[in-house]
Amino acid sequence: MELVISTELHDRLAHHLENTFPNEGGGFLVGHIKGDARQVTEIHLVENTFASEEQFHRYLAEVGEFQRIEDEADARGLSLLGYFHSHPDHPAIPSEFDRTHAWPYFAYLIVSVRGGKQAESRLWELATNRESFIEGQLSLSHS
């Protein structure tokens, strides 16, 4: 899978994840699917609703937010492409918790935030047998 996102949108989501540091933050990616490529046209910042004392290492989006954003995307001929979340002071590599909660054909953009500053962004996709993640290609565009 390739995920194409503008530097402007990536900067916006990374800034949000810096603001949620030292807790995890996240949101959804919406846009177009063309074969194996995903073109992000908008991002949706979504509050972390995991128990507050666990937010330093957990992120949970409220079910109603998924429903609302998917409905709005469907109505406009767009697709809910995936979601992004941060790993504070930790590599941008999926955890076992990420894997057990993941969905196939969904783009998982993980941003490592170290000391409150974005450090690295990597793209992952769940293998269809659910046993592992496959790293995808994250492409930043300047348009």
Added chain:
Amino acid sequence: MATIKIPTPLRAYTGGNAEVNVSGKTVSAILSDLTTQFPDLRPHLFNGDELRNFVNIFIGDEDVRFRSGLETEVEPGDKLRIIPSIAGGRK
């Protein structure tokens, strides 16, 4: 006959269809019919015979966990929906 809305990441298993016609008198029977029509959906919805805990089934605006779970009765024309819980964590 009822309908069930498929979440975007699973539409690859339903030929790209966002909504599927399904038959059954309970949520359990509906999901059985759905996974009979589209067998590759099953491992993403169930762990063995148990619905995965990050899979939410709604009838209208109501989560069936707050009714009778998989034994919740379904009426003809009901609109069901699969909504994933989206979660992650660094370790």
